[in-house]
Every structure is written in C-alpha cells, then in structure tokens.
Amino acid sequence: MKLDRRLLYTLSILGVAALYLAAAKLGLSLAFLNRSATAVWPPTGIALAAVLVLGYRVWPGIVIGAFLANVTTSGSVPVSMAITVGNTLEAIFGAWLVRRFANGRHAFERPSDVFKFALLAGGVGTLVSPTIGVTSLALSGLASWADYGVVWLTWWLGDAMGALVVTPTVILWANQPVLSLRGRRVLEAVLALATAILIAFIVFSGVLPASLKGLPIQFVLFPVLVWVAFRFGQREVATVVLLVSLFAVAGTVNGYGPFILPSENSSLLLVQTYMGVLGLTGLGVAAVVSERRIISDALRRSRDELEQRVQERTRSLSSAVEELGTQVAERKRTADALQRSERRIREIIEAMPVAVYVCDAEGLITSFNPSAAQLWGREPKLLDTQERYSGSFKIHYPDGREMPHSESPMAQVLRTGVPQRNQEILIERPDASRATALVNALPLTNEEGDLVGAINCLIDITERKESEEALRRESELNETMVKAQDSLGEGVGIVEGDHLVFANDALCKIYGYSRAELLALPSYMDLIPSDQRPPLLDRHARRFRGEIPSDAGEATIIRKDGRRIAIEYAVKILDPHDPVRLFTIVRDVTARRKEREALQASEVKFRGLLESAPDAMVIVDGEGMIVFANSQTEKLFGYERDELHGQSVEMLIPERFREQHLVDRIGYFLEPEVRAMGAGLELAGLRRDRSEFPVDISLSPLKTPGGILVTATIRDITERKRAELELQTSNSRLRELTSRLQEVREEERARIARELHDELGQALTALKFDLSTLTAGLPESDAVSQTRARTMAEQIDVTVQAVRRIGSELRPGMLDDLGLAAAIEWQAQEFAARTGIDCRVTLPARHVDLDREKATAVFRVFQETLTNVARHSNATSVLVCLEAVGNDLRLEVRDNGRGFENAGEQAKHSLGLLGMKERAEILHGSFDVSSVIGQGTTVRMILPL
C-alpha cells in the first residue's frame, strides 16, 4: 500500500514536470523581448493548479519541469536554477495565498472567492517569479538592466495570465472530472463550444474581409460566455476562456486580430488584458449562477422533502410490505458503508498522534500506526510469533522494574477481557531512550461477543511527566526559599488586592503583628504612614493594571507599636493574567540605613577634611589606583579630578622613577606605616603638561573595610628648594668673604709684625750696640755716666721686649719659621707664664706638614681658646694635645675649670665660638665644644691634612 502511494507520488511529480515542460515550451514559443520572459506563461497556471490540487509536496515536479524548460531556453545552468527557484516559490506562494484567503481549490464556487483568486493568484503571487527571474537574468548578463522594467512587466503579465486562464480550467476539471451531459444538453454544449470557437476564429484568424477589420466583434464572445455560464458551469466557462485565449494569442502572434499594435509584445499585453477580463467575467458570472443554482436546488429539495413526507405517510403501509425486500438491499448498503467507515477509521488511526496497535487473541500484532512505531522506536513485524502483546523493545513499571511483555496491560486484557485504562508504563527504545506512556487497552469482540483481540492506545506523556517533575521541584525550591528567607529575617508575603493573604514569620516580626492580625488588616495600607500613601496607591493602581510587572524600592512603615521603620521591598506580579496577586519580599533596613547615614556623614567629614588640607592628598588602593584626590591635587598636578580617579598613581611620577615606585609601592602595602616617602631621596612629581617639580611626600595607611588604602600627602617644595639653594650660595659667599677677610688680616698682621721686628727691632739693637761701644769708652771713674748708660741699656731692653711681644702677638714669626707644633708649644709656655695656669702640651711625634692657612686657623683657635680659659674657666691646668690621626689633624684643649651649661647651644650663639667653628668649616673641618659643670670644658678642632 505504501509502495503504491510512493509510486503514485512519483508519477504525479513526473506528470506535473512533463505538463509544466510542455506548457513552458508552448509559452516560450511566444517570447519576444527575452527568451526567458514570455508574454504568456501557461506553466504558471499548471504549477499553481498542481500545488492546489495535489498539495505542496508536488514541488519537485515543478522544479524538474521548470529547470528543464529554462535550461533548454537560456542554456545557463545558474540562471536556470535561479529562475526555477522563482517559478517554484511562486507556485507555492500563490497556492498558499489562495488556500489561506480564497478557499483553495474551491475558489470558483463563490464570486467573492473568484475575485480574491484573481487578485491573489493572478496579481500578488506572480510577483515572485519575475522578480527573481529578471534579476538573475540581468545579473548574468542575459538581459540588460535598462530593460529590467519592461521585461519584468512582460514576465509578470505572462505569469498572471497563466494563473488566471490555465489554473481555473485545470482545477475545475480536477474537481469534477466526469462530464455528465445527456441528450439535448450534449447538443447545446457542442453548439456553444462551436459558436465560441467560430467567433474566436473569425476575430483572430484574419479571415474577416478587410472592410470589417477594426470592428470590435471580439465582444461578441461575452454573450457566448454568459450563455455557457448560465447553462453549464464554471468548469465549462474556464474551458471556453482557455480555448478562446489560445486563439487570441495564436492569432495575435501571427499578426491577426483587433489587438495588433506595432510591437508584438504590446499586442500580446493587450490580448492578455482581454483574456483577463474575459476569464474574470466568465468565472464571476458562472460562480453567481452556480451559487444561485445551489440555493434554488436546496429550496427545491426541501419542498420535495415535504411533499415526499406526505407521500411517505400515505405509502408507509405499503412500504412495510416492501420492507423485507429492501432490507436485503439495505444490508448490502450497510456493509458497504461499514467498509467505507472502516477504511476511514484506519486512515484516521494512521494519522493519529496517539500510538495505536491491535493484537489478535493470541497477542500477535496485527497492525500499528506510525505513532506507535515512533513511540517504540522500531517497527515490529506483523504477526511475528516472537513478538507478543507489544512492539516495545522493553517495558518497565513506573518504579523502574522491568515488566515482562506477558504482564503488560495488553496481555492482561487478552487474558481477562477487562479493559485497562490509563496504566502508566515506561517504554525503553532500542537506543536506550525512554518514554512514559499511559496505556489504554480495550478488548475487541466479534458479534457473538467472543474475544478476538485487543486495541491498545498509548499516550506519550513523557513531556508532561517532565514538566510535572520540574514544577514539583520548583515548588519545593520555592518552599525552601520562603523558609530560608524566614530564617534570614526576610519577610515574604502575598498580597491580593489590598489584603495580605500570606505572611511568613519574618514578615510578622518586621511589622510587629501576629499573623492573624496581619492577615485580618482591612488594608495593608494601614501599615503605611498616611503622608506616604498617595504615591504608593498610584503605584498599586498601575501594578493592578499590569503596567509594572515587578519593582523594588524603599519605604517607611508603621509597626504595630507605632514605631516607624525603614524597609526595603521587592514586588512581583505572580501571574500576568491576574495582576492583583502580588508576591512581595520585605527587609528591615533601619539599622542599615542608620549605618549608611553615619557612614555618609563621616565620609562627608573626611572629604571635607581632605579638601581643606593645604597639601595635595591622593588616596591610593592596593592596586595603585587613585580612589580619591583633593582639589589641591588638581591645582598641583593640573589634572581634573575625574582624570585621576581610577588611574594608576604612577601617572603623577616622572617615567624614570615609575618602575622603582611600583616596587616601593607594593613593598609599602606589605608593611604599611606612617612615614615620609623615599627618605633622603629627591622626589619629583609630574604635571599634566609633563613638567616636573620637587616634592615631599608622606604616607599613611588608611584601614577601610575594602582593604588598606594609602594616603599620600604631597607638598610642592620648589620654593623651599630654591630658598635652600639661595641660602647655601649666600652662606658659601659669606664664608669666602670671611675667609678672605681673615687672610687679609693675617697678612696685614704678619707684615706689621715683621716690620716691627725687623725695622724697629734692628734699630733698637743698633742703638744697643752703639750704647755698648760708648759705654766701653767711658772711664771707670765716671760713675754717673756709667749708671746712665746702664739705665739706657735697660730701657732699650724693655723696649725691645715690648716690640717683640707686640710683634709676636700680631703674628708669631715662629708659626712661619718653625711650624704649628713649635708655635703651639711656645704659645702654651707664654700662656702659662702670663697666667700662672699649668699648661701641658702633647705634640705629634713626627713633623706635620701643614699649609699656612690651616696652621694659622689652628693656631688662632688655640690662642682664642686659651684666652677663653683665662677669662672664664677659673681653671688651674690645661691639657693641650695636637696629633695627626689618619688624614686628620686634631687639636684638643681641655681645662679643669668650672665648665658651662648647654655647650652645644652656646656654641651656636657665642660669636667667639661661632667664629672658631666657622674657621674650621671653611677648611672643611669641624669644631665642637663640650662642657660639664664642675668638670671643665673641652674644645676639639679637626682639620683634614
């Protein structure tokens, strides 16, 4: 049976293909503008009719026919394929339109359907093929783009005419293939047909004398058509229109008829219009007539029935006599009907989505439908003794245990004859997939009531089971969630209208009511402070209209005890079709809000503090990203704050320092402490304009819940640096000046000392020599002169001593002649002699080579120190030590005097000490004083050699 159907299908496809090809060849013989775009295209009609009559599955026939037709025309395979696609789609699309809107293959039974058919199949459906076809022709170069419009129009009209003229004829003949005319009606039909053909011939064949040419006798065909419509029907009208069209087209193509225009194509377009009008008129009228006929038939039938009933009453007696006779005939009819109904049932079963199979009394499978094969995942052999009761690979109880086939519901029915209803079983397919099915097995009995088999309907409920399972799991989940929310303190409630219909424990706790009180509230708006109700009411109204499926926010509510608390809520409509049922989750956020406000306040303070800081402050997170920068930072670096936030802090540092900074930064985060950055290093900042400036940075860690942040306080020290440098320069100039002054003074002193010594000293010595000579010449007796001379000599000696002392004090010649050690020793002796203070000197063992400037400095410091000792210390002894240690020359003077407090401070303020310090520092040496009350004072000077 299946093989038959397949064969039939194949044949129908081949038939359609052949018809299509033939019609195409006929049509193409009329092509002028382009070989592929013909003015009349009957295949469109064939294709559309084929789909409408045989169904969409005949499309391969159209494809084959169209492709053959096109490829033999254009010769280009790609273009032919494109056009084929167009042709096929057109037929399918047209058929769909007609089926959807114009009653399908019964489109010609009602005038309105006729016109819809003309519009949809003729006008709209046929847009597909020309558009695809002409485009592919143009693309391949088989037609020029310039002609696109004309070719398209020709194509479309050709297709439209095919659909309008050919399709109705084919469909109508297919609907009603048998011509059942008798007697005079045959004669009339022949006459009508002949008349039509004759007129068509006369109009379109050129047999008309020249004088009559130009007369519009083509209109004579209309009455003929109306005749056919009234006397016969749509089928006949369609046929006549088709015939006349053939004449019209053929005639016009050959240059005859009233539609001849200079261009053949234009002529054909004109003919087409004529044909269209002809077809539409004929079919329209025929439909009207047919409709009217049907109505009048119905009226006549009901009248006849009435009459018949009266007659029947009168005949009933006599009919009873005939009954026996008719019963025989009746039974036969019933048998036929039974057969028909059986066939129909079988067809229904075949098509049913429910698995159905039948077993005979032995349990052998006698038939099954495709749904059963699908459910089983296999097709059992019929009447196979190996397969009793079921075609399943395996079956199981719902709990998973395997069920022998002999225990199956089918087997039980066959054993007991009792129907089995809605038994749930699991079916396992050969590929191990499973399906859940409800089994409904019914016994089949013959007329005598003997069990002859059973029929089994299996409903596949796998999907339902799965969704039930999913639903169950979801509701379990929901329950768990509500419980979880309860324990989290999250209130869960369901609101219907303005009533709470469900509240969990947590919700009751939040509102401070018992559940009973809460659910009994007239409106839960009572929980809202009255001043906040209006906006909420409005929101509710919108929710109930379904405008807000879900939302969330914060609100204030009044507890039963009158306390106002802040809540956070989320509301969701449970069912979009019932938007007055709301699911709501409520959380008490009073504590959190307070916390947040406190936090915000402290943050505001903190920010204010940072903003008011006189220095730039940058807060950096563990990743080195800037999380905050104050306005001073903007000023200092020239960036807007937004440009800094979220950026790496290294952007503020000159590139050459960045790598090191990264390392240091990571190190700092590992061991954060308050400290200055880069102690002792020169730090620099980088402005937006790439300029650099010196900075001082101090760091302090800031512990936050989000981790440690570091606050860097940055100060521009350009000014300070400059001042420092200036001070340094000025200091060194002062020092130079001081040094120079001292040098000059020393020189001056040395010069005066020399002159005193040499000039004055020599002169006095000369005087002394002369006096000595004079004295030697004095007579011993002249005692007066002798005494005077002695006095003079003594006077000169005193003067010489004075001159020497003054000179030495100015600058001891010894310093230049004998060096520092000798000068120190001499000075110490001089000091001891003059003051009576014991002064011991330790000198270096070896000779120390020292330049004049340094020797002078040490000597002068020594002198001044001794002066200080004499003036202030009350010391009785002084220890002097001059030594060379390594590359240093050290002088230490230690007295045993009373000492003084705060030697370090004094050294800064006493001009004398400052001067000594200065001397040492000019020569890159050092000077310091230490003193302990009651234990004396020590002065140390160190100079590099």
Place this chain on the structure above:
Amino acid sequence: MNVFIVENSISLRDRLSLILSGLAGVRVVGHAGTAVEAVQKIGETAPDVVILDIRLDEGTGYDVLEKIKVPNQPPVVVVLTNYPYPQYRAKYMQAGADFFFDKSTELDSALDVLKGLGEKGPPDGLS
C-alpha cells in the same frame, strides 16, 4: 781668630764688625746678608767662628748652618738673634750651633765667648 759675620742689616753688621775688630786676636774676614752668599763666602774664607743671624734677606740662618756644619774643622757657630725663643734655640743647637744669644740683650755674653775662644785657641777644644 777669623770671624765671619752673617747679618742682613748693614748698620748692625758694620757696628758688629767694629766691635769684634776691637777684640784682641779677632779678625773679621767677611760678611754676608743672604744665606747663599754666606755659605759661599764661608767656604772661601774658612773662618774659625761664624756669627749667625736667623733672619736674613734671603733664607734663614738655619739654611746656612746646615751647609757649613760639615765634618773637617767646622767653624764655631754663634747664633746672635732677635728671636731668642727656646724653640729656635732648640732647633739651632740641634742643627749644630755652638752658642745662641739674644742680639739685643746678650751681646756681652757673645763677646765673652769670642774672647774666651781667642784665649783658648782652636775651637775644637770646645763643644
């Protein structure tokens, strides 16, 4: 006894020369004002005694002392100076000077030494 005077002040040199010449047995064989000149002339004249000043026009008495105090009959050196400090004395005596006197106040002592030298003969008996 030949005496050589090293003294940069001409007026003092003349006076000293006059005073020494007045001593019995003393002959002033030459004088010099600079160290170089002194060393050269002392070499030429080979005096018995050199009267040596410390401060010269060029160089010091020390420079002269170092050159002339060589073996083989060195002259007796009498330092006569206006720098009569112990530090100078120590340095010159260490370098070979025989006597060290203050020019202004100890001229008589110096003359006594010369007189003594004249009486006692060759100077090597001293020291």
